[in-house]
Amino acid sequence: MKPCSFSLLPVLLLFLVPVLAAGPGCASCDPTQCAPLPSDGCPAGSLQDSCGCCAVCAAAEGEPCGGRRATARRCGTGLECVKSDDDKKSKSGVCACKNNYEVCGTDGTTYKNGCALKSASLTAQKEGKEAISVLNKGRCASAPVIVTPPGQVYNVSGSQVYLSCEAVGVPTPVLTWRKVLGGKRKAALLPGDRDNLAIQTRGGPEKHQVTGWVLISPLTEEEDGSYECHAFNSKGEASAIGEIHLVESIDEIKTGLKEDEL
Numbered sequence: 009m010k011p012c013s014f015s016l017l018p019v020l021l022l023f024l025v026p027v028l029a030a031g032p033g034c035a036s037c038d039p040t041q042c043a044p045l046p047s048d049g050c051p052a053g054s055l056q057d058s059c060g061c062c063a064v065c066a067a068a069e070g071e072p073c074g075g076r077r078a079t080a081r082r083c084g085t086g087l088e089c090v091k092s093d094d095d096k097k098s099k100s101g102v103c104a105c106k107n108n109y110e111v112c113g114t115d116g117t118t119y120k121n122g123c124a125l126k127s128a129s130l131t132a133q134k135e136g137k138e139a140i141s142v143l144n145k146g147r148c149a150s151a152p153v154i155v156t157p158p159g160q161v162y163n164v165s166g167s168q169v170y171l172s173c174e175a176v177g178v179p180t181p182v183l184t185w186r187k188v189l190g191g192k193r194k195a196a197l198l199p200g201d202r203d204n205l206a207i208q209t210r211g212g213p214e215k216h217q218v219t220g221w222v223l224i225s226p227l228t229e230e231e232d233g234s235y236e237c238h239a240f241n242s243k244g245e246a247s248a249i250g251e252i253h254l255v256e257s258i259d260e261i262k263t264g265l266k267e268d269e270l
């Protein structure tokens with residue numbers, strides 16, 4: 009018995025279909041001649057080549073795409089081939105993400121766009137992990153972090169001083185200041201009723217960041233002490249303490265600064 013001769017006919021037919029479907033410039037399709045896909049997978053997934061013959065890696069974000077028929081490269085899903093005016097003649101371009109905004113993945117990581125998430129998801133699946141999908145547009149929610157805590161300030165009575173504090177979080181944190189009181193007294197929310205003390209807050213300098221100041225003028229003995237910068241949002245809170253020191257003379261300021269530098 010020769011089973012091979014019987015099974016050869018349907019195989020031959022399978023080979024013929026792509027040949028017939030292939031466009032101009034495409035050689036006849038012999039799938040056995042197809043280069044294997046990289047063993048570690050394709051970062052932007054795989055698709056049929058432009059002749060409809062072999063499975064090839066799709067062009068990933070930032071990679072060249074387009075080109076003439078047989079050699080044309082196509083971008084992966086979620087990507088589009090962007091051609092500049094110069095490129096239009098050669099018909100080639102660069103793959104760019106269709107939706108170019110940050111997204112939060114179900115893995116709790118923020119991706120710069122949907123394509124980066126898709127790529128990470130393919131990698132995860134390859135490693136036997138769960139696929140990653142979009143949890144929400146924009147960054148993942150995160151508890152505040154104080155990126156620049158208020159420092160130490162030394163100055164004389166009657167001078168003008170300030171403490172500043174920078175916090176980051178998603179949603180953007182709300183910043184408040186408290187004067188830390190000694191003993192059993194609770195910290196007092198600022199500004200209170202003091203006419204020589206102001207609180208200022210503005211967004212930035214980075215996205216989801218907020219910067220706040222305690223401004224004091226003129227400085228009196230009353231303001232000497234510790235100040236707590238407190239940041240909170242729906243995910244949590246953070247705080248840091250700075251100090252204002254009232255000193256007798258300018259000379260002490262210099263000493264104070266030296267201590268800071270050491």
Ligand SMILES: *[C@@H]1O[C@H](CO)[C@@H](O)[C@H](O)[C@H]1NC(C)=O
Pocket residue numbers: 161162163164166167168169170
């Ligand atoms: C100390 O006070 C002077 C006068 O108000 C002000 O110009 C200076 O910036 C202050 N120094 C510090 C370190 O706050």
